[in-house]
Amino acid sequence: MSSSSSSVSDQLWRPFVLDELTKGFCKKELLARDIHFWEARNPKKGGLLMRYELLLIDQKGTTIQAFIPAYRLGDYEEKLKAGEVYKFNSFLVINNEKGGRSLQHW
Numbered sequence: 001m002s003s004s005s006s007s008v009s010d011q012l013w014r015p016f017v018l019d020e021l022t023k024g025f026c027k028k029e030l031l032a033r034d035i036h037f038w039e040a041r042n043p044k045k046g047g048l049l050m051r052y053e054l055l056l057i058d059q060k061g062t063t064i065q066a067f068i069p070a071y072r073l074g075d076y077e078e079k080l081k082a083g084e085v086y087k088f089n090s091f092l093v094i095n096n097e098k099g100g101r102s103l104q105h106w
Helices: 002-012 070-076
Strands: 024-026 030-042 048-057 063-069 085-088 091-095 101-105
Touching (some): 063 070
Parallel strands (some): 063 101
Antiparallel strands (some): 030 048, 048 063
């Protein structure tokens, strides 16, 4: 009986999509493909690495820019590969200066 109930819950589970994100801290799971990522450096501080910027796309084709702050890069930089699908959870959704949204992954 437990195997049938787990398969039912597996069928009901669906990842959060980018269109459903709202500003604030989110603990839901988001599946998205990392289309491209790059280093963001501060030229005024000798090229200090500030964060990794990521361009993500979900299963609906919606895109969003995300970043991983420098103090968390050690946890992720060896694992990041463009084109791979990742599961994100426990992240902050913020408005950027140009009116869009971005994710900060903790």
